[in-house]
Amino acid sequence: MLTISSCAKCGGGMFKVVEKEPHGSNFKVNFVQCSSCNAPIGVLDYYNLGTLMKKQEKSIDDIESRLSNIEHTLRQIAHHLNQRR
Numbered sequence: 001m002l003t004i005s006s007c008a009k010c011g012g013g014m015f016k017v018v019e020k021e022p023h024g025s026n027f028k029v030n031f032v033q034c035s036s037c038n039a040p041i042g043v044l045d046y047y048n049l050g051t052l053m054k055k056q057e058k059s060i061d062d063i064e065s066r067l068s069n070i071e072h073t074l075r076q077i078a079h080h081l082n083q084r085r
Contacts, residue, residue, distance in 0.1 A: 005041075012036035017044065 006013050014035035021028045028046040033039065 007034035007037065007039055007041065009039040010034060010037040015041060019046065 004013055005015070007015075012034045015032055016035045018031045018033050019028055020031055030044040030046055031040050032042040032044065034041060
């Protein structure tokens with residue numbers, strides 16, 4: 001059974017996402033609005049949490065890689081210092 005969403009106010013079937021920063025708010029949100037009468041239908045997070053998590057994951061992987069390189073270099077330095085004794 002196929003259902004088609006419609007605006008509760010005007011019955012329109014087309015919707016748009018509009019970025020807003022509500023008065024008194026410290027962050028933006030995306031409102032889903034009827035394209036005909038602009039009645040709000042719903043609210044979405046401004047940031048895509050999945051995308052933000054992927055970016056953090058990549059940053060963490062990069063940091064781990066750099067730390068591994070530093071650890072390897074320190075082991076080499078320690079080895080060379082121990083050979084001088």
